[in-house]
Every structure is written in structure tokens, then in C-alpha cells.
Amino acid sequence: MIEIKNVSKWYGQFQVLTECTTQVAKGEVIVVCGPSGSGKSTLIKCVNALEPFQQGDVVVDGISLSDPKTDLPKLRSRVGMVFQNFELFPHMSITENLTIAQVKVLGRSSDEARDVGLKLLDRVGLTAQAAKFPGQLSGGQQQRVAIARALSMNPICMLFDEPTSALDPEMVNEVLDVMVQLAKEGMTMMCVTHEMGFARKVASRVIFMDHGRIVEDDSKEAFFGSPRSERAQLFLSKILQH
Amino acid sequence: MLSDFDFSVLTDSLPFLWAGLQFTIQLTLVAMTGGIIFGTLLALARLSSMKPLAMAAAAYVNTMRSIPLVMVILWFFLLLPLLTGKPMGAESSAMMTFMAFEAAYYSEIMRAGIQSVPRGQVHAGQAMGFTYSQSMRFVVLPQAFRNMLPILLTQTIVLFQDTSLVYAIGSKDLLKASEIAGKNYNRPIEMYIFVALIYFIICFSLSQLVKRLQQRIAIIR
Ligand SMILES: Nc1ncnc2c1ncn2[C@@H]1O[C@H](COP(=O)(O)OP(=O)(O)O)[C@@H](O)[C@H]1O
Ligand SMILES: [Mg+2]
Numbered sequence: 001m002i003e004i005k006n007v008s009k010w011y012g013q014f015q016v017l018t019e020c021t022t023q024v025a026k027g028e029v030i031v032v033c034g035p036s037g038s039g040k041s042t043l044i045k046c047v048n049a050l051e052p053f054q055q056g057d058v059v060v061d062g063i064s065l066s067d068p069k070t071d072l073p074k075l076r077s078r079v080g081m082v083f084q085n086f087e088l089f090p091h092m093s094i095t096e097n098l099t100i101a102q103v104k105v106l107g108r109s110s111d112e113a114r115d116v117g118l119k120l121l122d123r124v125g126l127t128a129q130a131a132k133f134p135g136q137l138s139g140g141q142q143q144r145v146a147i148a149r150a151l152s153m154n155p156i157c158m159l160f161d162e163p164t165s166a167l168d169p170e171m172v173n174e175v176l177d178v179m180v181q182l183a184k185e186g187m188t189m190m191c192v193t194h195e196m197g198f199a200r201k202v203a204s205r206v207i208f209m210d211h212g213r214i215v216e217d218d219s220k221e222a223f224f225g226s227p228r229s230e231r232a233q234l235f236l237s238k239i240l241q242h
Numbered sequence: 243m244l245s246d247f248d249f250s251v252l253t254d255s256l257p258f259l260w261a262g263l264q265f266t267i268q269l270t271l272v273a274m275t276g277g278i279i280f281g282t283l284l285a286l287a288r289l290s291s292m293k294p295l296a297m298a299a300a301a302y303v304n305t306m307r308s309i310p311l312v313m314v315i316l317w318f319f320l321l322l323p324l325l326t327g328k329p330m331g332a333e334s335s336a337m338m339t340f341m342a343f344e345a346a347y348y349s350e351i352m353r354a355g356i357q358s359v360p361r362g363q364v365h366a367g368q369a370m371g372f373t374y375s376q377s378m379r380f381v382v383l384p385q386a387f388r389n390m391l392p393i394l395l396t397q398t399i400v401l402f403q404d405t406s407l408v409y410a411i412g413s414k415d416l417l418k419a420s421e422i423a424g425k426n427y428n429r430p431i432e433m434y435i436f437v438a439l440i441y442f443i444i445c446f447s448l449s450q451l452v453k454r455l456q457q458r459i460a461i462i463r
Contacts, residue, residue, distance in 0.1 A: 050365050077371020087366035091384050100380060101370035153370065 001026045001157055001188045007046055007056035009212075016042045017053065018212045024157070029189040031199040034209035035235060040192040041084075043209065044159050047190065048079045061156055077105045080150030080158040084166050086142040088134035094121065094145055095130045098152050106153065113152070120148035124178055140171030147178055157188035164195060194239055200224065208232040248429060252436050255423035262419025263440065265333065269415065270402045273340030277401070278394065280341060281348030282383065288353055299349075306346035312407050315339050319411045332413035336405075344401055351393050355386030392456045399448050403441065416440065 002024040009017040016039050024030050032040050045051040046058055049065045049072050058065045063075055088097050098117030102108045108116070121127055124144035126137075134142055143163055150158060160179065164172045176198050183189055183202035193199070199206055199220060206223040208216035208231075216223060216232050227233050287299035306314070318339040323330045330338075359382050367377035387394075406417040414422075420437040424430035 045365070048369060050368055073368070073371050073373045073376075076369055079369070081366075081369035083362055083366060085362055087362045089363070089366070089381055089385075091388060101372065104376055104380065105371040149370070 001028075001061060002047055002190060003057075003059040004043070004047070005057045005059070007043070007053050007058060009042060009046065009051065009053040009055075016212050017046070019056070020209075020212075020214050021056075022207060022214055022217050024188055024190050026188055027186045028204045029183045029187075029191065029202050030205045030207060031203040032190065032192045032207045032209060033194055033196075033199075033235070033239075034207075034215075038209040039212040040209055041161050042212075044161050044190060044192050047159055048076045048081060050076075050081075073105075077101070077153055078156050080153060080155035082143070082146050082150055082158065082160045082163045084162040086134070086139070086146045086166070088142055088146055088149070090134050092133070093130070094126070094132055094134070094137070097134065097145060098149050101149075102152050116152055117148070120151050121145070124148050125174075138171060139167045140174045143167065143171075143175045144178055147175070147182075151182075157190070158182065160189065160191040160193065162192050162194075164193065196224075196236075196239060208235065210235075247432055249432055249436075251423070251427040251429045251432060255427065255433070258423050259416065259419050259437070259440075262414055262416040265414060266402070266405050266416040269333075269336055269340060269405045269408065270398065272337045273344050273401055273405070274398050276337075276341035277344030277348045278352070280345035281350075282352045284345055284349035285352040285356060286378065288349070289356060303346045303349055306343055307350075311343060311404055312410050314343050315407055315410055318342070332408070332411045335411065336408040336413045336415075339408075340401070340405065344397070347397055348394065351390050351397060352386060355390035356382055358389050359385045388459070392452050392459065395448065395452045395455070399445050399452075402445065402448070406441075 004020055004022050007017055007020045008015065020039075020043055022030075032044065034040055042051055046053050046065075047060065049058075053066075056066075060075060060079060063070055065072070065075070088094075089100075092100065095114065095117060098121060099110065099113035102113035102116060103110055118127065118130060121130060124147060126141055126144055126148075129137055129141060129145070134145070137145065147163075163179070164175050167175065172195070176195060179189070179191070179198065180202055191198070191203075203220045206216070206218055206220055207214055208223070208227065208229070210229075210231050215229050216227050218227070223232075224236075227236060284299045284303060287295050288303070290296050290299075315336065319330075319332065319335045322335055322338060363381055363385065364377060367381035372380065405415055408415050409418045409421070412418065416437060420433045421430070424433035427433075
């Protein structure tokens with residue numbers, strides 16, 4: 001479903017990604033972790049071409065992102081993305097957040113979009129908030145709406161960039177629960193997260209990044225059993241302390 | 243000395259002044275609407291990754307901002323008929339001029355507004371599959387406009403005052419009307435005092451409105 005092939009990226013002189021290679025098969029859930037600044041967000045944003053890269057290629061559902069003929073907006077509309085800071089549109093109501101792209105990008109009628117949006121809102125348990133604005137919701141609620149918004153486009157896979165890092169601890173689980181359920185339904189997912197409980201529960205593989213490189217790419221069992229690199233071991237021991 | 247004043251001329255010339263004020267307001271509204279639309283396009287051009295487009299827009303904005311408004315008004319009045327090949331009245335010429343001139347100032351405000359929208363919002367719009375123009379229309383510009391509303395209105399108050407300069411080409415705005423009426427009744431001082439008061443009341447109320455708006459926006463954030 002997602003193939004990342006030898007991707008390298010520079011910001012000017014500074015190399016953020018160095019020859020990253022991995023893949024996510026259909027229905028697979030992979031967790032990406034690593035210290036802050038190691039390039040996790042950059043890598044995941046390369047998957048839907050939010051960040052351009054200079055070398056290598058990313059292929060999503062058979063479509064190459066480096067092919068100049070690729071319709072990037074169309075491809076992005078098929079890949080759901082959830083951000084650390086939710087990024088709901090603050091000037092739109094929750095319902096509008098859930099429907100605007102369905103109408104403007106997929107060409108659905110506003111009635112149909114509303115139906116889809118409200119069903120998804122119900123699914124994340126927030127039907128009562130439909131008429132409110134993002135600023136009136138808690139962080140956990142906003143992130144659940146953001147997941148519903150991404151799902152409203154019927155994505156073929158979902159990308160998560162630290163979806164729980166900006167949340168107060170008591171709100172982490174309500175978001176993780178939605179993600180776990182999604183994983184169990186067979187959604188293909190690539191998740192940057194440090195929630196190792198989540199990884200243990202649903203991940204098929206865990207990727208560990210450091211200084212722009214993929215240092216570990218292991219099955220969950222192998223990763224939690226004995227990560228090969230010292231950096232990964234050190235990182236894991238730090239994370240698992242809390 | 244005050245006893246020499248005769249304010250009765252004011253009531254007599256009120257309809258005439260009202261017509262002048264109407265034109266002043268019309269000019270302000272037209273220049274504001276056209277200026278914000280054209281200014282937004284200029285701002286987008288300046289932020290564009292196409293270098294020649296960005297440079298052309300920057301050149302336009304910087305030129306307009308470096309020339310005294312009165313000169314622009316006079317030049318447009320002389321040049322527009324030559325360019326279009328048709329005679330143009332002072333009123334239409336004034337509207338064109340103010341749209342073109344104010345666009346330079348509004349564009350700087352809109353540029354700051356566009357840059358005030360966090361990158362994450364742009365990414366979120368793109369991730370939903372929006373094209374560049376869709377993400378501008380639905381995500382960036384509405385937020386930029388909302389963030390900049392108080393400053394856009396403050397600029398409009400300045401514009402409202404600046405419209406009095408069309409008096410240089412004889413366009414009948416509030417100031418010109420008061421001058422004519424003052425001459426007709428031979429009471430220029432009373433007229434100018436009265437008209438200054440009208441400008442003051444309108445601008446003062448508008449700036450109070452801006453203040454309230456700023457407080458409301460501060461609460462929403
Ligand atoms: N727009 C940018 N310009 C220059 N450097 C950047 C930019 N964005 C990120 N970086 C740098 O790239 C590195 C990787 O960033 P990021 O992918 O956000 O890391 P992570 O998500 O793992 O914390 C960091 O060192 C960061 O400072
Ligand atoms: Mg990050």
C-alpha cells in the first residue's frame with residue numbers, strides 16, 4: 001500500500017532524511033518512534049507529499065509521488081492524515097469541518113456529506129458537538145473530530161503524526177481507543193507515536209528513527225524483545241519508564 | 243466674534259452636503275471592496291513561488307506606497323482617458339484611482355494576514371485534497387481576513403479621510419460640496435467647521451467599533 005524507497009531529503013545543507021526505506025502492507029499498522037528531531041514528522045509527511053523530497057520515491061497504492069504527472073491533491077484526498085495539533089479549521093463548525101472536503105473535493109452533495117459526517121461523529125462519540133466550533137471542544141474531542149474528518153474521505157490508509165502528544169494525559173485514551181478500533185477494522189495505518197501500549201496492542205511492526213535514518217524496522221515482537229541498536233534500547237528504556 | 247457666526251446656512255445647504263457625503267461614502271465602499279479584492283490578489287502574487295510574478299507585485303505595491311496620493315489622483319485623471327480612449331468623469335476616475343492605490347496598502351495587510359495562518363492549517367487543507375486555490379479560499383484567506391479585520395477597518399478609516407483629496411480633480415465629495423456651499427452663502431468658516439465635525443463623528447465612531455471588534459476577536463482566540 002505504501003512503499004518508501006530510499007528517500008532522502010535536505011533543508012538547505014541540513015539532511016533531515018537519509019535513505020529511508022520501508023513499506024506498509026494493506027491492513028498493516030506500523031508505529032514509528034524515535035527521539036524528537038529525528039525526522040519522524042518529515043518522513044510521514046513525505047508519504048502524502050506534504051513535504052517534497054529530493055531523492056528516492058514514495059509509492060502509494062501503486063502511484064509514484066515523484067512522477068510529475070501524479071495529481072497530488074487527488075492522491076492526498078485518498079490518504080487520511082491526523083496531526084499533533086489537530087488542525088481543525090477554527091472558522092468552521094464541527095459539521096462544516098466534516099463536510100467541506102467531501103463536497104469540494106469528492107463532489108458529494110451536502111446532504112450526503114452531512115450524513116457521512118454525522119455518522120462518523122457518532123462513531124467517535126461526539127454527536128452532541130456537531131454545531132459547535134473547534135475552540136469550544138477539549139483537545140481530546142478535537143482530535144477525535146480530526147480523525148472523523150480524515151475518515152469522511154474514505155481513505156485507503158491513515159497517517160498519524162503524534163496524535164496524542166499535545167493532549168492532557170486524561171484525554172490520551174479516548175483518542176487511542178478510536179485508533180485501536182480503527183486498526184482492528186483493518187485500516188492500513190502509519191502512526192508516529194510514543195504510546196508503546198498502543199504499539200503492543202495493534203502494531204505489526206515498529207520503526208525506530210534516529211538522525212534521519214531508519215535504524216530499526218522490526219516486527220513488534222522482535223522490537224520489544226531486543227532492539228538491536230543501543231540508541232533504540234536507550235530510547236525504549238526511557239519511554240517505558242513512564 | 244462667535245456672534246458673527248451664522249449657522250443657519252447649514253440647514254439650507256444640508257441636502258447639498260448630504261449628496262456630497264453620499265459620494266464620499268460610495269467612494270469609500272467601492273475603494274474598500276475593490277482594494278481588498280485587488281490587494282488580496284497582489285498579496286497572493288507577492289507570496290507566490292513564481293519569482294517574476296512576486297517581483298511585479300512587489301514593484302507595484304512599493305511604487306504606489308512611495309507616491310503622494312494627490313499625485314496619483316491627478317495622474318490617473320489625466321492618464322486614464324488617454325489609456326482607454328474615452329473621456330472619464332472625475333467620479334469614475336476617483337473610484338479607479340482609490341481602488342488601485344488602496345490595494346497597495348490592503349495587500350500589505352493581507353500578506354501579513356496570510357502569513358499569520360499557521361503552516362499546520364495549510365497542511366491540513368492540503369491533506370484533505372484541496373488544491374492550492376481551494377486551500378486559499380476555504381482555509382487560509384477566511385482566517386487571514388478574520389485575523390486582520392481590525393487593521394483592515396482601520397485602513398478603511400484612513401481611506402475615508404483620504405477620499406477628501408478628490409477635491410483636487412473637482413469631484414463632488416463631502417469636502418467639495420462644503421466648499422461650494424460655503425462660497426454660495428459666503429460662509430466658508432461655518433461650513434468647514436461643520437464638515438470637520440461630520441468627518442470626526444464618523445471616524446471616531448468607526449474607530450470605537452474597531453476597538454470593540456478587537457476585544458471580541460481577542461476573546462475568541
Ligand atoms: N522547515 C524546516 N526547515 C529546516 N529544518 C527543519 C524544518 N522542519 C523540520 N526541520 C528539522 O528537521 C529535523 C526533523 O524534524 P521532524 O521531522 O519534525 O522531527 P520529529 O518529528 O522526529 O521530531 C529537525 O532537526 C528539525 O529541526
Ligand atoms: Mg514531529
